[in-house]
Amino acid sequence: MPRQNLSVNGRSYSWMDRPLVVVCVDGCEFDYITRAVAAGACPFFARMLRDGAAFEADSVVPTFTNPNNVSIVTGVPPAVHGICGNYFYDRETGAEVMMNEARFMRAGTVLAAFAAAGAKVAVVTAKDKLRGLLGKDLAGICFSAEKADQCTVAAHGIDNALELAGKPLPSVYSADLSEFVFAAGVELMRTRRPDLMYLSTTDYVQHKAPPGSPDADAFYAMIDPYLARLDAMEATIALTADHGMNDKHGADGRPNAIYLQDYLDEWLGASAARVILPITDPYVVHHGALGSFATVYLPPGADLPGIMKRLAALPGVERVASNAEACASFELPNDRVGDIVVIAQRHVVLGTSRARHDLSGLDAPLRSHGGLSEQAVPLLFNRPTSGIPGKPRMRNFDILDVALNHLDA
Ligand SMILES: [Zn+2]
Secondary structure, X not given: OOOOOEEEOOEEEOXXXXXXXXXXXXXXXXXXXXXXXXXXXXXXXXXXHHHOEEEEEEOOOOOOHXXXXXXXXXXXXXXXXXXXXXXXXXXXXXXXXXXXXXXXXXXXXXXXXXXXXXXXXXXXXXXHHHHHHHOOOOOOEEEEOOOHHHOOHHHHOOOXXXXXXXXXXXXXXXXXXXXXXXXXHHHHHHHOOOOEEEEEOOOOOOOOOOOOOHHHHHHHHHHHHHHHHHHHOOOEEEEEOOOOOEEOEOOOOOEOEEEHHHHHHHHHOOOOOEEEOOOOOOOOOOOOOOEOEEEEEOOOOOOHHHHHHHHHOOOOEEEEEEHHHHHHHHOOOHHHOOOEEEEEOOOOEEEOOHHHOOOOOOOOOOEEOOOHHHOEEEEEEOOOOOOOOOOOOOEHHHHHHHHHHHOOO
């Protein structure tokens, strides 16, 4: 087994002294954990909070799934790795481009680097949309719960994923999809003992159930014994989230949405400007493509400061920034962000045109993410640390650095 340190994307990582499991719990506000612990539902989480290391960390803005998962596995922000949402707009071709494939990534992953150096690496994701990004150039196991029935050794490094997890193929809109990830992860640790494993869940439950609610507590109570089993197998456990989650509805249960495209059509003429919602993906049922972050592409010659001022005056808007300001503040790639970034307040979401959002699939009052109000996430370890020098502000994408370089032996 090689034992050298690795340098990836300008950061240095020590070789793991025992297997490392990095868990990204999708949409995990810290409160979900503390409330479930307070309810007595999560004895292992309680132990991590007490005996391990626990921080509040900042995730990447936009607080969406793909930019954060890719930041966590590369150790760098979207300005470096390029993935700042699910879509960007290509001005030259006039096309909205979906960037959920590895070819859109501008940096390699720490996972692939360890695998190339001889480590056994495994990745299990809930939704298949993340598999391509997380599996970039990875020589190892990489599959999704969503398509666990379609695994081949050639493409996924494993061919019996349903048998491995001992569970039937879960529905893509279910808590079972996340449980499958943990069941498979525990069995991988028991049977193959990977040196480095990345487990990423889905926020199906968090989109419906607030912290402390019965469904939320049940979800964390489901996770708890799987983590305890990984801990019993002497793995280091490092857990964080891609983003938090907040209520985005009024007292009547209807979404608090600002339909930006409708305003811009009124101000500039129909379809002169284009609103891109980077939360949009093939799985919109649980959020109706409504999140708290949008980017706007203006037509040539448009009055940028004037339009920014009008957007900032809309009730419910928290922040309006130019491309340069937003990319500097949030470490985003300039060429994949529009002329203006709009961020909504804690309980508000942004839409394109009202007519373009199908909200018929929302069977619970909207909870969503994307803004600054969903930036704080937990960063938990099952081992203590004596300190992390030079880190006044922890980020979720520091997780591999802390886990490999800063935990006590
Ligand atoms: Zn997410």
